[in-house]
Amino acid sequence: MKNKDFYSDVYEIVRLIPPGRVSTYGAIARCLGASRSSRLVGYAMNLSHNLTPAVPAHRVVNRNGLLTGKHHFSYENEMQELLEKEGVIIENEQVKEFANLFWDPITELKI
Secondary structure, three states: OOOHHHHHHHHHHHOOOOOOOEEEHHHHHHHOOOOOOHHHHHHHHHOOOOOOOOOOHHHEEOOOOEOOOHHHOOOOOHHHHHHHHOOOOEEOOEEOOHHHHEOOHHHHOOO
């Protein structure tokens, strides 16, 4: 895997997203100094479902809070169900109160 180190860095950041909070592909890419690599963060999320330690890929959404990665989970509603178990309200496949729940790794990790 040519992007192994980048993916490992993505996984490290995603593992830091607290339960009940969400981040975005772009925010994670920016944190890694690769602001144009949002799609690569998405690819990393697609490959993360069976990793140990677990990667909470369900906490990564698009820049508008939409659950665009949901089709990469075991079943269609799994991403939404995992977020709802953490207290995140989803309406029409979008995180309600996204701005309040957004976790920016640059700000939160003081990078």
